[in-house]
Amino acid sequence: MTHDLHRTARLHRPGLCRDCLWMTDDLTDNRCPACASPRLVSHPELWDLTLAHLDCDAFYASVEKRDRPELAEQPVIVGGGVRGVVTTCCYIARTYGVRSAMPMFKALKACPEAVVISPDFSKYRRESRRIMGLVAELSPLVQPLSLDEAWIDLAGTERLNGGPGAFQMARLQRRIQTEIGLSVSVGLGPNKTLAKISSDLDKPRGFAVIGAREAKGFLAGRPVTLLPGVGPAFARTLERDGVRRIGDLSSVGAKVLTQRYGAFGLRLAELAEGRDLRTVDPHEARKGISAETTFNTDIRDLQSLKDELWRMSERAAGQARARGVAGRVATLKLKTADFQIITRRRTLPGPIQTATLLFQTTCDILTREADGRAFRLIGAGLSDLVETSAEATDLFTSDESRARVREGTMDRIRARFGAAAVTTGRNLKPRN
Template sequence: MNALCRDCFWTGQDRPRRCPACASPRIVAHEELERLSIAHMDCDAFYASVEKRDRPELRDVPVIVGGGKRGVVTTCCYIARIKGVRSAMPMFQALRACPEAVVIRPEFAKYKFESRRIMAMIAELTPLVQPLSLDEAWIDLSGTERLHGSAPAVTLARLQARIEAETGLTVSIGLAANKFLAKIASDLDKPRGFSVIGGQEAQAFLAPRPVGVLPGVGPAMVRSLSQAGFTTVGDIARADVKVLATRFGAHGLRLHQLAHGRDARPVNPDEGRKGISAETTFFEDLRSLADLEEKLAPLCERVARQARAGGVAGRVVQLKLKTADFKILTRRRTLPVPTQTAKTMFAIGRELLAGEAKGRSYRLIGIGLAELVEADAVEADFFAGDEKRALAEEKTLDAIRARFGPGAVISGRSLRSRDAAQD
């Protein structure tokens, strides 16, 4: 099988321009099509697509999902992207690029519901599913040919069609030899894409691409690599591995492997989220420590509730600040005992904040937990007495809110913060 029709699921050895069974032009053809089984599924402009589905009058209109005038773009539809709008762009810049856009505040409960529907469909095909976020996941269909009566490529095409038929949302699929290549492939032909990268072609495919395509290579690393003479993936692939290791350590060795298209990581359903966080953008820039603490407190409560609901605790507290000129600062502290309480998070967060709130203006603050562990690591720890007491108190508040509603109990700090926001 070298070719597949994504509409009627015809398969064959030839590579026709149109399907011989249904005349569809949506043909996927590749020499390794029948042998590949690692995939990456990515929903197309997920939040914006949900909103467009629910409001058909917005079908041909640019849509931005995000915060208010001083917020940022959470996501946007492809029409808005053509105009230059991008995720994480400040809202005022997005509206300058696309003034006719309709801005919609995100409704995460709705997006989570749709995510659960899609992930449940994938889980029917294989237990080897590793979600990365609400709208994307890695999938390993190795050994499922007899179960589904078809090669993984056909199973994925059927999944793609089912998701669109049952949810009204579209996804793009990347099928490849490993997780790294699959994730790159899923982004090649969006929306409604189905792209394939085989192991034999991987290095040649990657060689001309900028180093930023490699996972773990952000803007700072791009600059470091560029200063060392590495601007393309091919540059890294051709480099002496000893030079990379000397200059960039273990990360250099990892980049060398990726540059050759090699990635031995398995699809791991048990690999949990790397962290939980919450943030807020201010209507007006803030600079005083007291004002910033007022914004920090309810975020700590929100993250702590999510941690308790998910049965996890964090070994690291991370503070995020964005300056008035859009520079991002992050500060973190590793804890002696993992936490899932707002009390501990706020205590650490305010200490980190005190080192930065020295007259500088900020437009955003965020707080999060990283290096997550199972919650019983907190409750079983001999040295976790203070944390246990705080946890017991906050679990009691959780129970009260669950019975009488989320507004049944509000902390003094959160109440002041809410009142200030309404003034």
């Protein structure tokens, strides 16, 4: 018994050296006794946490700096092009106030000496594949969120990979630096949301840990915008309702949050407690989102098919926005009266998550398919999904960006006043 107590006390100081990977259950120094590095990480739950989030630091800019060492000490902005915005900027540029998604003229006003490089996405995709290749050596449960981010579930890999998750991630971080020449930040947490939040705490070259026991307290004082799905506009809605910090969500409680904001309110209540039951799903991006409906009586008329298609586009796009994803491929599905299934896909110029663009694309295909035949089912879908973080706004074409603003506003009104509160002009049209 005394032995157990002793062991428990010791286990409260697990520590790891991020340079030489030395490990201890009883960290006492602030330098590594093996290599004298000050880059130690210590946390009571360090050996227990198996969910990691990996995020490259200023990815595109870091790739460019690696390939052009003369730029190492200069502010570098990757961006420009048609939309004229900052795609990524290096940490030196950030000290001048340059930020992602900022219009280029504004960025150059803040930092006139910045070196502007137009993005080379095929190069970034190649580097991404190299990084994800190293990640895949650790676990089959890897879920990429974008080219430079992934969740990794390391549960049960300790013996195979020679150490606990924290050790594996520190070693991976070191490998990516030495073999690929890029710096990444690591977050460890009890679930996806907390792992992602923690990878952002210590950037660049960070290694941060949020434990299950401290999660609620850690979140309580932070702004609600830290939570996935809470953008600036929804944060204003919350603020009007007296909620600014995550702890305020706990005070309001799940019941009221659900009444006010529907399913998303319930999710916010869970997140505020530090709970998130989503699992790491390597196939999530490929699965896609769709909505379909079978008619009571077969439909031949193009206008009626269009009306149904609009409803399905709204439903599928609404799901995509709620999940925080957008699709690069739009799909129209039809079933003829004699049960023949027709599926038509179209790859888009950029990812979309709005009914407007999904409908535009699928309707275009529908117009060619609806030749007077009778149909019994219609569906619209999105696949080849990407996560849409607030930072990723440059992913969207300008048409999609405009539609996102419009439809995002409708989501919030619906969440607040119920689904019937907003109908678009299309839905108000008399049906024939």
